[in-house]
Amino acid sequence: MRVLVIEDYAPLLRSLCQGLQEAGFAVDAAADGEEGLAFAEQNLRAEPNAFPFSNVDQTGIWYEGTAHMALVYRLTGQSARAEELLQVIRSARYPSGAIPAASKDGLRTGFNVFERVEWHLFRRAHTGATAWTILAERGFNPFATAPAQ
Numbered sequence: 001m002r003v004l005v006i007e008d009y010a011p012l013l014r015s016l017c018q019g020l021q022e023a024g025f026a027v028d029a030a031a032d033g034e035e036g037l038a039f040a041e042q043n044l045r046a047e048p049n050a051f052p053f054s055n056v057d058q059t060g061i062w063y064e065g066t067a068h069m070a071l072v073y074r075l076t077g078q079s080a081r082a083e084e085l086l087q088v089i090r091s092a093r094y095p096s097g098a099i100p101a102a103s104k105d106g107l108r109t110g111f112n113v114f115e116r117v118e119w120h121l122f123r124r125a126h127t128g129a130t131a132w133t134i135l136a137e138r139g140f141n142p143f144a145t146a147p148a149q
Helices: 010-022 033-043 065-076 081-089 125-136
Strands: 002-006 026-031 106-115 117-123
Touching: 002 010, 002 033, 010 026, 010 117, 026 033, 065 081, 065 125, 081 125
Parallel strands: 002 026
Antiparallel strands: 106 117
């Protein structure tokens, strides 16, 4: 399994990468968001306008992760790119308004839930995918600090 770590504080980036490597992950590191976004665009894309969960299975779309990318594009002033991704996500929206976890049943993540039992994503309504789509549509970063009142 390959992991991308994006962190601008160099000591923390080194520590995170070391810990993940010791846990058996192949690690790619980016020292800032711009570098991380460029890496994701070049190496993590499943389709022109969508992203998979991991490099283990790039045959389907992980809608939550695609919404993460749409939010990043919106927050970096790339609204047209964000809208392209959101259109892909909206095309999968259920009549209830919910977004599924994945574009197909059994999308592999590369992670195990238990020893030898792999975690898969399914084409079922998913709170995370739905919530991140709403955040991306509104351009709201839930990790940004609130302005002082």
